[in-house]
Every structure is written in structure tokens, then in C-alpha cells.
Amino acid sequence: MASLKEDPILGIDGIIIKEEFEIAKPVIDKLREDRPALETEGTVIKGESVIDKVIEEGSGGQGERDMVPPTSTSIHRSGSRPQLDLSKAAIEGNFEERDPTILLPNQSDDISHLALDIGGSLIKLVYFSRHQDRPTNDKRKKTVKERLGISNGNRRSYPILGGRLHFVKFETSKINECLDFISSKQLHRGGVDSHSWHSDTSSNGNAVIKKATGGGAYKYADLLKERLGVSLDKEDEMDCLVAGANFLLKAIRHEAFTHMEGQKEFVQIDQNDMFPYLLVNIGSGVSMIKVDGDGKFERVSGTNVGGGTYWGLGRLLTKCKSFDELLELSQKGDNGTIDMLVGDIYGGMDYNKIGLSASTIASSFGKAISEKKELTNYRPEDISLSLLRMISYNIGQISYLNALRFGLKRIFFGGFFIRGHAYTMDTISFAVHFWSKGEAQAMFLRHEGFLGALGAFMSYEKHGLDDLMVHQLVERFPMGAPYTGGKIHGPPLGDLNEKASAISWMEKFVQKGTEITAPVPMASSGTTGLGGFEVPSSKGGTLRSDASALNVGVLHLVPTLEVFPQLADPKMYEPNTIDLADHSELEYWFTVLSDHLPDLVDKAVASEGGTDDSKRRGDAFAHAFSAHLARLMEEPAAYGKLGLANLLELREECLREFQFVDAYRSIKQRENEASLAVLPDLLVELDSMTEETRLLTLIEGVLAANIFDWGSRACVELYHKGTIIEIYRMSRNKMQRPWRVDDFDAFKERMLGSGDKKPCPHKRALLFVDNSGADVILGMLPLARELLRHGTEVVLVANSLPALNDVTAMELPDIVAEAAKHCDILRRAAEAGGLLVDAMINTSDGSKDNSSSVPLMVVENGCGSPCIDLRQVSSELAAAAKDADLIVLEGMGRALHTNFNARFKCEALKLAMVKNQRLAEKLIEGNLYDCVCRYEPAS
Ligand SMILES: CC(C)(COP(=O)(O)O)[C@@H](O)C(=O)NCCC(=O)O
Ligand SMILES: [Mn+2]
Known part of the structure; x- marks a missing residue:
């Protein structure tokens, strides 16, 4: 490997696209002048503790830990340019090549791009990180490519950049944490202007411009400018929601699902037969949008009774401290103590003539009028459930009426109100099913909360995400996934060993992982079969403490992936022979993989020379993988449709995340x-x-x-x-x-x-x-x-x-x-x-x-x-x-x-x-x- 000499500073990798190349050169020249400062800064930033925080928070760790404050250097430096860590940079392979690969061993996420959706209660972040490619100096590859007539696999031939899309959320009330996160990950620096993410020049001097949507894009614009030097380019909320939903439905195989009577089932959406549909976004308020195509939509209705209503009223009535706490409370509730049911009116009988069972809610909170009880006489659990049902049912019904108005059969529900909560989804589904007599279908989205942020992200031009095909996306669930509880979805442990601080990080992970004990396997969730109109049969059992778990992984964009051309019917192809939706199968394979774990850890540790570091990583791997398994036992469809192949791959990915390159x-x-x-x-x-x-x-x-x-x-x-x-x-x-x-x-x-x-x-x-x-x-x-x-x-x-x-x-x-x-x-x-x-x-x-x-x-x-x-x-x-x-x-x-x-x-x-x-x-x-x-x- 030749060391990087004076001249050929080309870009972050050898196959960088043209615009980027031309822009990158002066940037890197400039950075080279700044190198000593940059390296110092790099250590501060890269060896920092956001991930510690992820784990600490996600694992229910108490106490706020000080985040690394944005250093003054990170603010005064021109924010519009990508910051690269050039220390130990070297040219890989042949100097004579036109675009030699330059290895930046200390550069982890080389370019990042960010979009925000700042809502009333949550801030959603979608960011993209582009990792340098592994250099390929593989002669076999070259010859095979020649023989097979493949053009030199070079990014120039792909419309999309390879990299990763990350999804993160914060509470709006803790916006400073969000700003710290952005700063620590250098997300405010990515070379993006309002039109193209390949440009490092911004339209107004030194300020970096980031795409943002949601009311907070206006409310917090000054704060972002002041703290991070970032100007927000505001994108219309509806545009973003629709763009985000369309992208997800097209690009992610297991995105949409139905949820009836506790059963989750993924629905394959045919890209060519997607429109029209009704998109119902349940945030603080609710928007109902008829979507006819890309960029073709109309907001046809909405209701002010939404997530904010549930949280607001719930907080007043129950004294809960957070939305998730309120939601969790509902799990143990019995709404029959507050709601007036059909049976209450008909002396315990069904009202058969119009198809209402005795347990149907006749009037939400109706019992509260007839009894001489004060608020303190009602259990907060019952209040929460009653409120949740009132609001979910109402949204389901209004949605159905709007679908009926326009003859729409499919209704997709999104927004962070839902939070993957089984009863909420069942209630909405029941309402849609009941009123439409089974004609319309309620579907939910796994990335429910990120539609707006994703749409804002899509509004950067030239990233080619619109052209992305399902097969070019691989979703991975990093080690933190089972622990983070959706608070902050941390980045994968890419450069663990490069950081001195990684050791404490790892120890903390192991320790926390042990303390919180991974979720305990439970029987699959069940409702009464009446879609949430009756008292939940299992109380407190089916909702994990981290009710808001995102269930979304990091999306790896791999433009080089293709569908195997010899498949007779790619649409009908299902790789897995064993379907782990069958709980006894899942239990069996769970046990097989758990039993195999100690031996695997031994092999993995031995493959790395049995050093202390490898032992620590081995422990951490075992914890992380066990937590994944336990999470999946509890909710098999948490990460999308689950087959045995996914479990076996998860194990390998987990090993790689802990830097076990080749255990055998x-x-x-x-x-x-x-x-x-x-x-x-x-x-x-x-x-x-x-x-x-x-x-x-x-x-x-x-x-x-x-x-x-x-x-x-x-x-x-x-x-x-x-x-x-x-x-x-x-x-x-x-x-x-x-x-x-x-x-x-x-x-x-x-x-x-x-x-x-x-x-x-x-x-x-x-x-x-x-x-x-x-x-x-x-x-x-x-x-x-x-x-x-x-x-x-x-x-x-x-x-x-x-x-x-x-x-x-x-x-x-x-x-x-x-x-x-x-x-x-x-x-x-x-x-x-x-x-x-x-x-x-x-x-x-x-x-x-x-x-x-x-x-x-x-x-x-x-x-x-x-x-x-x-x-x-x-x-x-x-x-x-x-x-x-x-x-x-x-x-x-x-x-x-x-x-x-x-x-x-x-x-x-x-x-x-x-x-x-x-x-x-x-x-x-x-x-x-x-x-x-x-x-x-x-x-
Ligand atoms: C992981 C494997 C699929 C590998 O098998 P191979 O493809 O090498 O024939 C297989 O060993 C397996 O399913 N093992 C787990 C079950 C067991 O221990 O019996
Ligand atoms: Mn094998």
C-alpha cells in the first residue's frame, strides 16, 4: 500500500461520482491544511459517548449523562463542507489507476446527510451515512468480470449511492439532546445545499441548509441556526408524508401489514397497483390524504382528535409522565368501568338487531355521568384504555367514511400515535372492518413515525432514492436494536476498536444488557376477537415496557444487488422453507440457536487469539444476539417477516458487528x-x-x-x-x-x-x-x-x-x-x-x-x-x-x-x-x- 503523497487527493473513494470528485478536491485540500486541528477534533467527536447514551437510555438507565457539548471549533468551521478524517490516509492498490481507492481508516461515516421532521411531541431524524467501500484489489474479480462481460462494477453506472439510512427520534421537549446528537455525529456538516446533496456550496455563504418539515421547522429554526449553524429549508408537511409513504411502500418488502385480533400479517404491495389509497397520519392531530400517485394527492379530511388529545387528556386524567407510560397503563385497563356498553343499556344483552354485542361501547366515558364518582375513584389504567379506544375508534371510523367517499379500498395508517401498539391497531382495524363490512382494509406501516422525515429527505435531489428497487435495500438490525427501545436508534458499532473509549462502551453494554434482562418470551398477544371492543384478555402481558420500540433497522442501500435472473417467478418466490410465524417452530429454533451460542462464542474468541478484548466482544456478542432472539420470540414479526434464514443471518451479522470477521x-x-x-x-x-x-x-x-x-x-x-x-x-x-x-x-x-x-x-x-x-x-x-x-x-x-x-x-x-x-x-x-x-x-x-x-x-x-x-x-x-x-x-x-x-x-x-x-x-x-x-x- 502506497502512502498518500502530495497529489492524488481525489475524493473519499476511488469510485466517487464526478460532481462529488470535483467538489471534494478543494475540500480535501482545505482539510489537509487544517489537519492537525481536524484530528484533534476528530478524536473528540469520534471517541465520544453518544452511543453510551443510546444504551444507557435505551436500557432504562437513570440519570442524564452529560453529552459532549458541541465544541466551539465545530461551530466556527465552515459547516457546509464534508469533514473528512485524513489521518493515516493511503492509496490502496495501483497509483496509475485513474481513480485509485483512497483508504481513510479513521473516517467512519464519511458523508452524512440529514432531514428532520420536528413535530409537536417528537423530532424524527432520517440520516444517510456513506461508508467507504472495501477496496477490492481482487484479480479474480476482474477476470471474471471480463469473462462474464460485466462492466467494471463502478458506482458511476448506478443512479443511487451505496450507504445507510438511519432512523432516529427524540422528544421535542428534549431538543437539546437531538442537537447534541446531530453535532456529535457531524450531521450538521454534510455537504448539502437545498438542491443537491452532492454540492458543498450553500446558497447563503457558510450556512448549511438542511431539509426539515413539521411545525418545529419554523419554531426552532433560530435555535438550529444558533447551535449548529444550520439553516432549515422547510418542506411542506403533506408533500413529505406522501413522498415518505410512497417510498416505503415501493422500496421495502415488509413495510405494510394488517393487524386484526392480535395477528400481524405483512402485505405485499404491488408497485404497479399501489394507487389510489388513503393515507391517515396520526400525529398530534390527524390528516387524511387521498394519494393518487407520486406527488399527486389531496388532503381530504382530518380530525383534531388525535395523538395529542390522547396524551393531553391522558396526562391530565392519570398524571402519567410520558406518552409511553400512558399507553402501557392502558394495557392493564378495563374500559368497561368507565365506558357505557351496549350491555349496560340492554341489561347485559346483545343488541342483535343492529349487530352490536353487549360489550360494544355505546358511549365512551358514558358511565362517568351516571355515577357519583370522582376522578380519583377511577383507575388510571381504565381511563387510559377508555381514552385510547375512544380516539382510535373515532379515527378508524372517520377514515373509513373518507375512504367510502372516494371509493378507496386501502387505508394506510402512519404517525407515531400508533407505536406498534397492538390494541390501537386492532381497534382501528376493527372500526374499518366493521363499518366497511370487510370491504376496506386498514394497514399499518413499520416506519409509521418517519414518513415526514423520510419525505423531507427525499426532497434532496439527485440521491436517486426514487429509483431504488426493493432488492437493493437490506434492512439490518444493529446490536442496539433490542435495547434502545426506540429512544435513539444508535448506529452500528462500526469502528469499535479504533476508539479507546470503546472499551468502556462495551463494558457498559454488557453490564446494561445483563441488568435489563432481555424481554421475556411470552405467548403471542391476543385480544378478544372483537377488535378491541372488549376487555383485553391478557393484562399487562403483551406490551413490552418499551412500548415505543421502533422495530425499524438501518436500511443499507446496496445498488449492486440484483434479483437472481433464473428465478421462475420472482414475485412468488419465498426463500424460507420454515415459516417461523408458527410459534412452536420459533421456539425450537430459538432453543437450537441459544444452545449453540456458548460454543460459537468460544470459536469466535479463539479466532481472535483469545485476547481480553476478544473475550469482551464475545460476551457482548452473546448478549446482543440473545436479546435479539428474545425480542423476536416475543414479537416474531418485529423485524419484518421472519424465517429461519433471517435468524441465521442475524447471528452472522451480529458477529460481524462485534468484529468477529471469521470465527471458523x-x-x-x-x-x-x-x-x-x-x-x-x-x-x-x-x-x-x-x-x-x-x-x-x-x-x-x-x-x-x-x-x-x-x-x-x-x-x-x-x-x-x-x-x-x-x-x-x-x-x-x-x-x-x-x-x-x-x-x-x-x-x-x-x-x-x-x-x-x-x-x-x-x-x-x-x-x-x-x-x-x-x-x-x-x-x-x-x-x-x-x-x-x-x-x-x-x-x-x-x-x-x-x-x-x-x-x-x-x-x-x-x-x-x-x-x-x-x-x-x-x-x-x-x-x-x-x-x-x-x-x-x-x-x-x-x-x-x-x-x-x-x-x-x-x-x-x-x-x-x-x-x-x-x-x-x-x-x-x-x-x-x-x-x-x-x-x-x-x-x-x-x-x-x-x-x-x-x-x-x-x-x-x-x-x-x-x-x-x-x-x-x-x-x-x-x-x-x-x-x-x-x-x-x-x-
Ligand atoms: C446452519 C446450517 C444451515 C448449516 O448447514 P449447511 O448449509 O452447511 O449444510 C445447519 O447446520 C443448521 O441448520 N444448523 C442448526 C440446527 C442444528 O444444530 O441441528
Ligand atoms: Mn454451511
């Missing part, structure tokens, strides 16, 4: 070495067989070697009983056909034909490989070799990031190079595929036959999980898939947990050993270690 690194190495040592013998044995026997032996080999799976408890227990080669032999010897699912004969016929008829070989096969060691080396590579022998191009598809003991795309070229030393077919194909660019590998027989061969290539799949969601794969894989006519999915994660039911446009072979008894029973009515060989012709 040394195990993988060991197994690779052992397997490579026996590969030559295996190849000789295979070559001595007839074609037919060889094909069977190869498939057996893949199935047998899939036993090397460090994610399966049963397998790990086996490993204590023998060496890997012994286990492999044992596994092979057990390969009795017929397998539990056995389409081998059909596959064989396709490969070898029957009688004299020789079939046409496949043109290109994609082999989705799974585990390191024997699995890939003794299983999949020999199968790849056979396909190559038939004249089929082979693309090995491997993970982009480590997950358990899965092999990664980065690791494969070296493995192939080693294997190629023993095999001419592999060597020539690997050379043709650009895998052996440096080495001129000699085969064991000393030959250097360079006659042309079909290529063997490696592509990354875009995932870092044992499973694969084919709606979001790397552009590299998507390009390779276009000409493929055979897909081989291997392993339990990729072929069973996900994609077992997937249908493809081309032929598919799904191979796996079932290493979990319950799955074996459920999926194939079989047993542990049974095998699946499913061959499916093109659909």
Missing part, C-alpha cells in the same frame, strides 16, 4: 489442508470408474461431505469421535440408495442419456458451494471437474462474507489452485477462468498442457449467511446466471432451509444431507443424516 477461520484451514491431502487419491479412484459409476460416486461424495457442518449440533458431536477423514469415510459408507429424496436416475439420464442417445451437455453450470474442507474439496470440486470434462462451463458460487464454516469466494481461488496442482482438467479450466493468473501451476505429471478448456470461474453471491435469498444477489452472480442452464444448490442452508421450494427457469439439482432430526421429519419425513438429491427440469 482456523477450523476451515485445517479441514482444507486435510482434504487437499487426500484429493489426488480420490481423483485417481474416480478416474478408474465407468462414467455411470463415477457420476453416482460423485453425487454420493457431495452428499457425504456435506456432513462437515459446524452449525449442526449433531455433527459437532460427531467430530469429537473421529478425525475428519474417518468421519468422511463413515459418511460415504452410509450412502445407501435410495436416498430419502432420490432423483438421481433422472439426473443421470440428463447427463449421460439412455441407450445410444448422447445428450447435449449443459452450457454453463452454477455450483452454489457450501462448507470448506471436504465439502467443497472432496465433494463439489470433483463434481465441477466432471461437468468441465463434459464441456460445461462451471461457475463456483460462494459467499461474499464468512458464515460458520462456509467457504468464501475470496478463499476459493487458492483452494482451486492447490487442487489444480493434482489435476489437469481443473488446471486448464481454472486458467481459462482466470483463477490462476499468477501461478503457472505444474500438474503432478509435470505436463503443462495449455490446450483450451471451458472455464472454471468463481463468483461471490452477495451474502454472508448459511442461507441464500435469491432476490438479492451480487451483480456478478446475476451476470453469470444469465447463460446458465444448470444450477446446483448444495447444503442444508442453501438447498433446504432456503430454496427447497424454489422453481427455476433452468434445470436445478438440490443436494444436501439433513443434519437436524426435526427438519428431517418435517421436510422429508425422514431421519437425521438422510439425504436429498432433488433434480428439477426447467420450469
